Amino acid sequence: MKHRTVKLTLAVILVLLFMVSCAKAAKGAVSGVALRDGKPASGTIRILDPSTLNPIAENKIYKDGKFFIKDVPTGEWLIALTGRTGGVIGNYQYVIVRGIGMTPDLEFDVMVEDPKAQKLIDKASGSEDSEEPQE
Numbered sequence: 510m511k512h513r514t515v516k517l518t519l520a521v522i523l524v525l526l527f528m529v530s531c532a533k534a535a536k537g538a539v540s541g542v543a544l545r546d547g548k549p550a551s552g553t554i555r556i557l558d559p560s561t562l563n564p565i566a567e568n569k570i571y572k573d574g575k576f577f578i579k580d581v582p583t584g585e586w587l588i589a590l591t592g593r594t595g596g597v598i599g600n601y602q603y604v605i606v607r608g609i610g611m612t613p614d615l616e617f618d619v620m621v622e623d624p625k626a627q628k629l630i631d632k633a634s635g636s637e638d639s640e641e642p643q644e
Contacts, residue, residue, distance in 0.1 A: 541615030549574030
């Protein structure tokens, strides 16, 4: 009986460890190159919640416009280039994070409008048929 209790305890511990590791795997990473008018951008890349535009993850841009952001929750997000004051430079871009692993390298020019990003903003704000143009 004592061995059975020990085996059951070990099984419960293994299940709990598996559940914890799966919960941590619900985050992913995003990498790529940010351009501004076709040239490597500098500043900070932020992943934003489309419903509030609050940042959920960010990192500085490295040499040649390259960036890497880890621990990004799964979901559909906006990605944006921000300057020293924290304001968005150019347009929002769309990114989807699926968890385990990395989102394939993105390459986007912040000065080019991304219709998927605007659609996500409209969806998050509840105005999918919004007629207001993006500035």
